[in-house]
Structures are given as C-alpha cells and as structure tokens.
Amino acid sequence: MSSKLKLRKIRLEDMLNNNIWDVDPRPHIILDTSKCRDCEYKPCIRLCPVGCYVSHGDEVLFSYEGCVECGTCRVICPKEAITWEYPRSGRGIHFRFS
Numbered sequence: 001m002s003s004k005l006k007l008r009k010i011r012l013e014d015m016l017n018n019n020i021w022d023v024d025p026r027p028h029i030i031l032d033t034s035k036c037r038d039c040e041y042k043p044c045i046r047l048c049p050v051g052c053y054v055s056h057g058d059e060v061l062f063s064y065e066g067c068v069e070c071g072t073c074r075v076i077c078p079k080e081a082i083t084w085e086y087p088r089s090g091r092g093i094h095f096r097f098s
C-alpha cells in the first residue's frame with residue numbers, strides 16, 4: 001500500500017463558495033474615499049483577497065458584502081481612510097471548511 005499523501009488543489013473561489021454570508025445591512029467597513037484619490041499605490045485593490053476594492057479611474061469603488069473579515073485593508077491603508085469593525089454579532093461571514 002502506498003503511503004504517499006495525495007494533495008488536492010482547491011481554487012480560492014471554490015473554498016469561498018463553501019462559506020455563507022449573513023450580510024449586516026449596516027456596513028462594518030466605512031471608506032473615506034476622499035483620501036483614496038491621493039493614495040499613490042492603492043494597495044487595497046491588490047491585497048484584498050476577495051476583491052472588495054476595485055479601481056475605477058482615480059477612484060476606488062468598495063463593497064463590504066463579500067468581506068471575509070481578514071483585516072488586511074485595515075492594516076495596509078496608508079491614509080487611515082478605513083473605519084473597520086466586525087459585523088454585528090452573528091452577522092458577516094460564516095466559515096465552512098470542507
């Protein structure tokens with residue numbers, strides 16, 4: 001019997017599809033977009049793992065609904081443009097690893 005461990009590649013999209021969201025109608029992340037225009041590299045666009053930040057010319061469009069609450073944007077924003085808190089109790093993402 002082979003003792004080789006078989007690794008299965010799982011796409012990020014497939015992992016995320018296992019989760020469910022109970023979106024809080026009150027946004028848990030507030031973005032001060034007036035600060036984004038002068039943000040040179042706009043790291044949130046590249047570093048949010050689920051694409052909540054999208055480039056739109058000089059502007060940044062943001063939607064909080066698909067947020068996986070990793071906190072990355074809160075840490076990397078150089079302009080302190082983000083007011084971040086967890087969704088209200090029981091709301092937001094419910095992780096299901098399978």
Ligand code: SF4
Nearest residue numbers: 036039044077079081
């Ligand atoms: S990193 Fe912060 S300031 Fe820069 S574009 Fe993103 S949210 Fe705006």
Ligand code: SF4
Nearest residue numbers: 048067068070071073
């Ligand atoms: S907390 Fe994470 S998933 Fe949510 S918007 Fe910020 S970077 Fe994206």
